[in-house]
Amino acid sequence: MGAVDIDTQARPEIRAQRRVALERRSAAELPYPDFVRDYVARNRPVVVENALQACPARQQWTPEYFRERFGAKRIQVSPSEQMTFADFIDAVLASREDAPGPYMYRLFIGPHMPELLPDLEPLNPYAFPRRLASPLMPRQWRRPDGYLKLLFGGIGGRFPFLHYDLENSHATITEIHGDKEFILYPPEDAAFLYPKPGMPNQSTIPDVRQVDAQRFPLYERATQYHTVLHPGDMVFVPSRWWHGARALSPSISICQNMLDGSNWGGYVDELCSRASGLPESKRYAKRAYLSALGGLLSMLERWPRRSGAGSTGRVARLAPVTCAEAGDSSRWPVASWKVR
Ligand SMILES: O=C(O)CCC(=O)C(=O)O
Incomplete structure (x- = not known):
């Protein structure tokens, strides 16, 4: 699979657990049909480097750009949190490893910020949502943008829970600005991640960087796939793969879902x-x-x-x-x- 075990001595908190570097491929050497055959169809995760080529977003999207263009706009940061973009950007820039700020993960670009869509052209072809874009999909399930969402956080900010996506969806996360740590666990490790009763796609482990071994003794049996996303990188998250993310610097990315014959x-x-x-x-x-x-x-x-x-x-x-x-x-x- 091209993945190698990496040195867990550098991360003593996860020493008991198997940690594997996620496979990475360069877009220049991975034609789209090969990506579909080798990863999408096999439900196998991968990072495609340079998947997002030159587009205005890659050149322009920074925290300052959002503050200047949208500072007064009220936005949905999480299901329970709204604020102006200016306040959000201040919190992102003040975010620290020991005092993380907010992490935006509920802002759907199409309905709420369509003015951002031209910045993303030409689109990342690897993130194409496939059947979600088909005009044969019934209206209530058709979504040609793949539920395009903005993800935004400062140093230490993270997606709030380890989860897999609903509707058996594949997902892609494309990094546009900054660096982000991304982790995945295979579907067969679900029992080691302590799914929430009634919400089986969410883990009850609050933070996999400090796991309470008394409360979650099976966690050490999980295999963690690990990578760091840089601008232009896209991670393909196959259906039912658990995943989580943490910003290593002010980070801006987009997330899209994908549906096809494989899922x-x-x-x-x-x-x-x-x-x-x-x-x-x-x-x-x-x-x-x-x-x-x-x-x-x-x-x-x-x-x-x-x-x-x-x-x-x-x-x-x-x-x-x-x-x-x-x-x-x-x-x-x-x-x-x-x-x-
Ligand atoms: O923050 C991230 O990069 C993960 C996003 C994600 O998993 C989601 O939106 O479902």
């Missing part, structure tokens, strides 16, 4: 299990519909592509398998997106 089965299971209030016949119909849609999308994705506008051009637009096939983001129907 469709679990997606359908989760959507249908959530519908437990529905009568049996309606649940059955929902599952049958989503399974048939998955089959149709798989067929269209395998359809041979020819350049130009003929019938294959239309097929490519219905079931796009690359960012280029999905077309111009300015056509994204921002106003109709579901906000979550």
Whole structure:
């Protein structure tokens, strides 16, 4: 897998646990179809270096840029916290390892800050949300931006809990400014991470850098995959992989979700299990519909592509398998997106 055990002596707090360096590949040597075949289809994590090429965000996005452009705007930092961007940036810049400031992880760019979308063009092609962008996805589940979100924090600021994403989603996190430590654990280690009763995608371990071995004795059996993201890097987080992040310097990144044939089965299971209030016949119909849609999308994705506008051009637009096939983001129907 290209990963190597790294020296845990440097981090005595995790000595008891296996710690592995996450595989890294350069975008220059990883064509998109190879990324899909070797990582997405195999549910295998990787960092793609230089996935985000030159775009205005890479040149311009700094804490100061956000303060100047959006200082007076009130923003949702976390589900329970709102403040102006100016106050948030002050807290980010004051954040220290021993006194971490806030970490923004609930700001969806499409509905709340669409003026940022042009800064992200050309898009990171590896973060293409695949089936979420298909016009065949029912309206309430279609999301051509992959639920694009802004993640922002200062030194020591971190995503508040170790978790895996709902809806069996894959995720990508693309670093734009600063450096961020990123950790993952495989799905089979779930029992070692003490999932929350009633919220099985969240760990009850408050901070994996200081684990109470009396309370969480199984944690030492978990394998931690570790990396540091630098500007332009993207980490691919496969479905059900647990993950967490911590800013090492003022850090700005974006997160997107991804759905395709590799995680469709679990997606359908989760959507249908959530519908437990529905009568049996309606649940059955929902599952049958989503399974048939998955089959149709798989067929269209395998359809041979020819350049130009003929019938294959239309097929490519219905079931796009690359960012280029999905077309111009300015056509994204921002106003109709579901906000979550
Ligand atoms: O802060 C990060 O980089 C992790 C983001 C994440 O896992 C999420 O938004 O679900």
